Amino acid sequence: MNRWSERMIEAAIRFSGFVSIAFVVMIFLFLLTEGHALFRVTGLTDFLLGRNWHPISTPPQFGILPLLLGSLAVTAGASMMAVPLGIGTAVFIAEVAPKRLAGILKVGVELIAAIPSVVIGFVGMVLVAPVVREFFSLPVGLTAFTGSLMLALMSMPTMVSIAEDAIHAVPRQYKEAALAMGATRWQAIYRVILPAARPGILAAVMLGIGRVVGETMAVMMCTGGAVAIPSTLLQPVRTMTATIAAEMGETVRGSPHYNALFAIGIVLFLITLIINVTADLVIHRGRRDSP
Amino acid sequence: MNEGNAGKPPGAMAGPPRRTVTALEAAERVSGPTPLAEAPETIVEVRNFNLYYGAFQALKNINVKIVRRAITAIIGPSGCGKSTLLRSVNRMNDLVPGVKTAGQILVDGEDIHGLGAEPVALRKKVGMVFQRPNPFPLSVFENMAFGPRIHGTFRKSEIHEAVERGLRAVLLWDELKDRLKASALSLSLEQQQRLCIARLLPVKPELLLMDEPCSALDPLATERVEELMQEMKENYSIVVVTHNMQQASRVSDHTGFMLLGELVEFGETREIFTHPHDHRTEDYITGRFG
Numbered sequence: 001m002n003r004w005s006e007r008m009i010e011a012a013i014r015f016s017g018f019v020s021i022a023f024v025v026m027i028f029l030f031l032l033t034e035g036h037a038l039f040r041v042t043g044l045t046d047f048l049l050g051r052n053w054h055p056i057s058t059p060p061q062f063g064i065l066p067l068l069l070g071s072l073a074v075t076a077g078a079s080m081m082a083v084p085l086g087i088g089t090a091v092f093i094a095e096v097a098p099k100r101l102a103g104i105l106k107v108g109v110e111l112i113a114a115i116p117s118v119v120i121g122f123v124g125m126v127l128v129a130p131v132v133r134e135f136f137s138l139p140v141g142l143t144a145f146t147g148s149l150m151l152a153l154m155s156m157p158t159m160v161s162i163a164e165d166a167i168h169a170v171p172r173q174y175k176e177a178a179l180a181m182g183a184t185r186w187q188a189i190y191r192v193i194l195p196a197a198r199p200g201i202l203a204a205v206m207l208g209i210g211r212v213v214g215e216t217m218a219v220m221m222c223t224g225g226a227v228a229i230p231s232t233l234l235q236p237v238r239t240m241t242a243t244i245a246a247e248m249g250e251t252v253r254g255s256p257h258y259n260a261l262f263a264i265g266i267v268l269f270l271i272t273l274i275i276n277v278t279a280d281l282v283i284h285r286g287r288r289d290s291p
Numbered sequence: 292m293n294e295g296n297a298g299k300p301p302g303a304m305a306g307p308p309r310r311t312v313t314a315l316e317a318a319e320r321v322s323g324p325t326p327l328a329e330a331p332e333t334i335v336e337v338r339n340f341n342l343y344y345g346a347f348q349a350l351k352n353i354n355v356k357i358v359r360r361a362i363t364a365i366i367g368p369s370g371c372g373k374s375t376l377l378r379s380v381n382r383m384n385d386l387v388p389g390v391k392t393a394g395q396i397l398v399d400g401e402d403i404h405g406l407g408a409e410p411v412a413l414r415k416k417v418g419m420v421f422q423r424p425n426p427f428p429l430s431v432f433e434n435m436a437f438g439p440r441i442h443g444t445f446r447k448s449e450i451h452e453a454v455e456r457g458l459r460a461v462l463l464w465d466e467l468k469d470r471l472k473a474s475a476l477s478l479s480l481e482q483q484q485r486l487c488i489a490r491l492l493p494v495k496p497e498l499l500l501m502d503e504p505c506s507a508l509d510p511l512a513t514e515r516v517e518e519l520m521q522e523m524k525e526n527y528s529i530v531v532v533t534h535n536m537q538q539a540s541r542v543s544d545h546t547g548f549m550l551l552g553e554l555v556e557f558g559e560t561r562e563i564f565t566h567p568h569d570h571r572t573e574d575y576i577t578g579r580f581g
């Protein structure tokens with residue numbers, strides 16, 4: 001009886017594992033079947049490095065370089081803000097703040113995850129964009145920078161909670177040893193605790209960035225939507241995700257435009273896959289280094 | 292070490308044997324600011340010291356003088372306050388919430404709780420070795436470089452020199468000189484504990500507090516760490532907490548016996564183990580309780 005139920009549970013767990021892998025594979029295959037037809041119209045290089053995205057002119061042009069760079073600009077901007085702030089917050093919660101304040105902050109940061117992204121987009125559009133426009137004296141406030149700000153906010157829950165867990169998991173004895181040698185609290189954090197938590201912190205950063213790359217609604221609302229290769233963060237851009245979301249409704253199923261949007265999906269899929277696999281490798285290498 | 296004499300003809304070396312001279316020189320070099328002769332006899336003096344964890348009194352009116360460049364053992368049954376006393380000397384108990392103290396502890400004649408007394412400066416002078424070896428989860432080199440770095444040494448050559456000197460002092464250099472980049476956690480427990488002792492040395496502590504430093508080690512490793520302690524007492528003062536009575540009688544010059552927060556008896560180790568004055572000490576060392 002016992003053995004039997006044990007085996008059932010094992011089978012169920014194995015099944016759910018396979019199901020999630022199967023879903024990923026199926027989604028990728030779906031993207032491939034719907035997207036590959038584009039490459040009969042446009043070559044891979046023209047697609048990835050083409051500077052013009054004119055999907056409905058004749059003849060249409062499907063160069064996604066502006067969209068790739070748009071995504072890159074928004075992601076890079078968001079990471080530059082979110083990584084230091086996220087790690088700083090995690091350190092503050094785990095090591096510095098008194099217990100009560102730490103608890104409040106933790107809940108506060110996790111609540112950010114509960115805000116629907118359309119609401120964050122709305123806030124960015126209505127409240128933040130005018131401030132950005134005024135502050136930098138720009139013609140419009142909807143820029144890559146505005147989107148980055150909102151995305152940085154959205155990536156905080158992932159980044160902070162994973163980094164905080166990693167810092168928390170560092171055994172107390174290391175900190176005690178450092179303090180017993182006359183280290184200040186900051187020296188113990190900087191020289192012992194953070195290096196010891198490094199694999200987990202890197203994973204936090206990677207997963208936070210992964211969240212930013214895939215985000216759609218908020219960036220669509222805040223970045224202005226101009227398909228142009230940006231030269232600074234203070235210009236309107238259009239990301240890959242926003243393009244798919246904005247244009248999918250207007251396309252005819254099976255048309256080159258439709259195929260092109262799926263091809264963008266393939267690119268996005270591969271980018272997030274690479275980020276996640278890298279995060280995984282980083283975590284495992286960390287484990288091997290410090291058994 | 293002897294290269295200064297290498298070029299001289301053998302006949303020039305009349306007089307006292309060379310080895311003695313170099314050993315003295317070495318001792319002087321490591322001993323830091325106070326030459327042997329001038330240093331006061333007492334390195335730590337505890338005066339009427341009491342410690343409370345909240346309402347619980349863990350140390351009761353402790354008075355003791357710890358002799359410089361000697362090994363002092365603290366023995367006593369579990370929970371009698373040995374670790375608490377040890378951690379009072381480098382103010383590690385400051386980190387425990389709800390701790391209150393009364394009385395004085397003088398290190399090198401200065402009140403460690405006095406005005407302007409800094410835990411950081413104190414802990415530089417007073418190193419601590421813990422029960423479980425706790426090297427940082429970093430490389431051997433980084434473990435050794437930590438002390439110099441937090442106390443303001445950043446020159447590469449100085450750090451390298453300090454790393455080598457520290458590892459040589461605990462006889463780890465030959466074993467580890469090719470593995471400085473390896474994780475300290477990949478070492479054997481004995482090596483880890485030696486490393487934990489070694490990493491204290493570059494900041495030139497005067498006093499080493501060891502809280503059951505051998506309890507995680509096997510008998511052979513224990514013996515070797517004890518030998519190391521014997522060697523180190525030439526240059527450092529050592530206070531060691533131990534549950535192991537043989538260890539106390541083997542390594543220490545002075546022994547204190549604690550019971551329920553009191554220091555029942557303190558004196559020369561030979562005296563304590565052969566002619567204890569207090570019947571409670573006698574009961575303990577003859578194994579009647581504890």
Ligand SMILES: Nc1ncnc2c1ncn2[C@@H]1O[C@H](COP(=O)(O)OP(=O)(O)OP(=O)(O)O)[C@@H](O)[C@H]1O
Pocket residue numbers: 344347349367368369370371372373374375376387
């Ligand atoms: N942080 C703390 N809060 C409250 N009580 C404590 C704390 N640390 C220790 N104590 C109590 O103080 C007493 C002395 O503890 P201490 O750790 O100094 O004993 P010890 O002699 O080192 O024991 P052992 O041989 O088991 O290590 C014990 O009764 C212990 O329960």
Ligand SMILES: [Mg+2]
Pocket residue numbers: 373374375502
């Ligand atoms: Mg103890």
